[in-house]
Amino acid sequence: MLGRRLGAELLGLRTAAGRTQPQAAQALSASTAEVAKMEGGWVPVRDPDIRALCDLYDIHDPAIAARLARRCRLTDDRPLSLRAVIHEAVLRNFAGGSSTARAQLEELMVTADLPSVELRIFPFGAGTHPGLNGSFNILSFAAPGAMDVVYLDAHFTQHRVEGGEAAAAYDELCEKIAEHALDERESVSFLHKLRKEL
Template structure:
């Protein structure tokens, strides 16, 4: 999906522009909320792109900020209209991590650390089916299939010919050792990892058990960067019932530094391919 119609990214850009206008007026979110008789949390959600923005919201906010240039108001209202369009993922129904999918769809690069399972963008279908079924033991077959279909569709981003997603993944050794879906599925999955690691835009590294404690012991996280300079980098932390998105410069800096330490301590890409191949052979031998 082209970035100019991605509703998630459109909301973020519009929210950033509304925050800039508020700050230019020297107003706090609480003051704006009082003027519009809404909650402060609504203003915050509008500005961070976590809430759909209506054209009426834009009109009211521009009135509070005394934006006199009609072209600016109309441009912001058009962004609001586009931000309410539906992304491709909406065709699959209520997806709990739809905000993340919207960001991933428009991202230029993704750095991820995974301590438990193969990243979704690199999963084979049998592996994905086993992961989803295991993670959601009470889900029905139809729900599992829907989630797997979304996962497979997401992988189109790293298969694009012109502008594929630049993916760098550091995997804990436990990802390779955890037998998901049986030995045949694991052997096939690890062979696929090595196949994908040959792509110029995909880099894989394994963090072996022998490394001991390392900056990734606190859990999974992803760093998304975007082609537009105005789009801030996002740190994504996946939760069971809700996810966390961090955009403050200090948070981005801290997680980026941690990731550099992870890359430095993990096996290099060539060593990683050899390591994965050895484990895949163990699965294949049964």
Template sequence: MAANVNPTVRRRRLGSELRKLREAKGMTAEEVATRLLVSQSKISRLENGRRSISQRDVRDLCQVYGVDDDRMVDSLMVMAKESRQRGWWHAFGDIPYSVYIGLEAEAESIRNYESLLIPGLLQTRDYAQEVVTGMQPEATAAEVDKRVEVRLRRQDRIHDPEQAVRFWAVLDEGALHRVVGNAHIMREQLEHLAELSTLPHVTVQVIPFSVGAHPGMSGAFSIMKFPESTDCDVVYLEGVTSDLYLERESDVRLYTVMYEHLRAEALGPEQSRVRIAEVAKEYSE
């Protein structure tokens, strides 16, 4: 297997191919589940890439769908094998948002909106430590450290000289003023944010308080785009007990339009950098 194979993306691509085969056969997920004596939810999870797919699953499904092209079956079997490999994040144990990390690791571009905090890919270690501690009050020190290390490792996508992700962040101005930790941590974080915003592949825009109500007030979200044309965009919404991944074209279009509105209402990149620097100085006083 190639060293750069991403198991999360492989599961997603394989699930998409299996769904196409089922639809071409004119079968519902319930009918397939009945034929294989499994639950309908298993078929759904296989198709949406949220569950690892064994080679046996692929073989059984191909039989149900009447796939007689040996090359296609072999290709799907290889994808199933690769989808069961472990990404770098698995070395850190059970990570609740591991599916997101897998998608983020493969994304060509990410459009992120945050209303309350600095995006994870742009956080300093001290800021990240305070954010994780505050958002997970019952986590042990070891659990907090693990999450912080994972967050910092994810930032390789920003600093990779060869495959850096195109990252566009729109922030509500409130994220600059919410004191996470103390003034010293905030000053360093905002100075770091301003510095990263000068990178050619990173854009940061701030929505000033003067804008008033805006579409992003419903909550944070990210839109991920992938290099392969066969991989559709994904909208990610983080939850307390579970995360939501939207892939339907209509849903992605809605969030894309919303993001364009947010970009239009935000200060331009240069103006945003000036505003971030101004707020950083306030933490020095």
């Protein structure tokens, strides 16, 4: 499903740019049939393909390119693993109105369905948690000896912590937050219920 959405987005970008499938195929050194399969969501799209297509379609918005690349990384042949805990407050404060909120909730439900994704919701009813001071992202690498990297978001600044006790403390913090969040099945049910409320 996510692959189809990525494909549809690529098709929309190509159409908006006034480009043809043969032109896209030439930019990728691929066949027109391969481009059709990408746009239909039948084959994975690689990061270099997305960069080449963004160049062809004259897309210089880093946010769009990054969004496409992230989607690609969750559905390709060797997908990244994603574990996310989202506070209910975030889900109830979508910008852009109810139609945008519904679309974003649907995207979360589709993403939560992927085998490489663990999505959990921290509901208001679970009380407070030690991560309320701000959001953070932990990047873990499978290579032996690789350090976790923690990205912290705060007002007006971002900070990075690489390895050591500080990164380990964020790993523990993430586990504590996840312990009080809904499980994966309950989280998807929560998203469905919230979508119906909009």
